[in-house]
Amino acid sequence: MxxxxxxxxxxxxxxxxxxxxxxxxxxxxxxxxxxxxxxxxxxxxxxxxxxxxxxxxxxxxxxxxxxxKRHFASKYKLKKAIYELGPTGFPFERFVGAVLKNSGYDIKIGEVLQGKCVTHEIDVLAHKDHETTIVECKFHSEQGINCNVKVPLYIHSRYQDVKAHWNTNPNNKTSLTKAWVVTNTRFTEDALQYSKCCGLYLLSWDYPENNALKDRIDRFGLYPITVSTLLSNREKQFLLSRNVVLCRELIHDRFYLDHLGISDARKEKILKEISELCNSKNQ
Structure with missing residues (x-):
């Protein structure tokens, strides 16, 4: 056929x-x-x-x-590996923070900011060139669920409230100029249209073209530890609970593998797999 x-x-x-x-x-x-x-x-x-x-x-x-080759398989499962960062969205927030940090931003996770009307907990606060960006992360642990227009509507409203207070506060040394919405899935057409109209920046698995989440991950080698084909689900969850989100973090904090009781031979295989992955370049 x-x-x-x-x-x-x-x-x-x-x-x-x-x-x-x-x-x-x-x-x-x-x-x-x-x-x-x-x-x-x-x-x-x-x-x-x-x-x-x-x-x-x-x-x-x-x-x-x-x-x-195992690191080929690891790169191929990248999209699935992002879903495996769940069930909570916190590892995804740290993951997004790492992507921004490697783009030259100073970042803070889970900051509480005062708005003109109410306080807001912001997933990622990013500073660069005397400007500040608030970044909201929308994580889905199941495939096939997209971010609809309600998400940017809600985030834009929060951004306006925070901005109204931020830019009148003399203690703030930067200007709050941007708001991002980042998701591991996709945005609907209405969400894209609304965000373009109001000035929100959207980042998803495959948007914007050539600078989407998947492109940034490959460009900086920021692979989550969930891409590993050798670590068990239990081992991955243990590492995530210790805030080890990236493969490159595990390379530097390999003692966590000792905590898991992993044999020296298996440990070397795991570190070889993720080292090859982090050092690989797109063709």
Missing amino acids: KDEGITITKSSGDKVKFSLNKLRSSLKRTGADKETIDQIIDTVRDELYQGISTRAIYNRAFALLKKK
């Missing part, structure tokens, strides 16, 4: 045509060589059937990549 006639089922339940180019693109992002990519595409294409889920396609490609 030709792949161009195959309909696949997304996590949201929507039916779409299978795209060979999308599969190839996602595999190229891992840094795998052309021969490996072609072999995986040939295998997956031979196993397609009408109505196959995107999860099934992902699982097959992931298993084939893991056999080749």
Whole structure:
């Protein structure tokens, strides 16, 4: 059966045509060589059937990549790994803070700010070039849930209240000039349209083009520890509970692996996997 006639089922339940180019693109992002990519595409294409889920396609490609090189598989599971930062949104807030820090911002997590009317707990407060940005993080632990227009409406209202107080407070040495909304999923068209109109900056898994969350992660090598193919779910949750969110943090704080009772041999494999991942570059 030709792949161009195959309909696949997304996590949201929507039916779409299978795209060979999308599969190839996602595999190229891992840094795998052309021969490996072609072999995986040939295998997956031979196993397609009408109505196959995107999860099934992902699982097959992931298993084939893991056999080749584990850090290829780690990069391929990046989107899924972001969802695994849950169930609470706090690790995602720290993760977003790390992305901003590597873009030159001084950041604080979970700051309480006085507004003109009420106080607000801000997920990430970011300072750069005498300007301050408030960043609200909207984390979803389930795929297929998008941020609708209610989210930027709410955040813009909070921003206006905080700004009305901030810029009249002589103790503040910077100007509050921007508000961001960051999500690990996607924004609806209404959310994008409203935010463009009112001046909110939106950052999602694949927006804005070429500077989305996935692009920034690859550019700075800021992979969450949940991408590891060797750590168990229990071990990942232990590390997250100790505020070890990034693979590069685990490289510097490897003593946490001793706390988990991980053998020296397995420890070396884990550190090798995440070191190769952090040092890898997109092709």
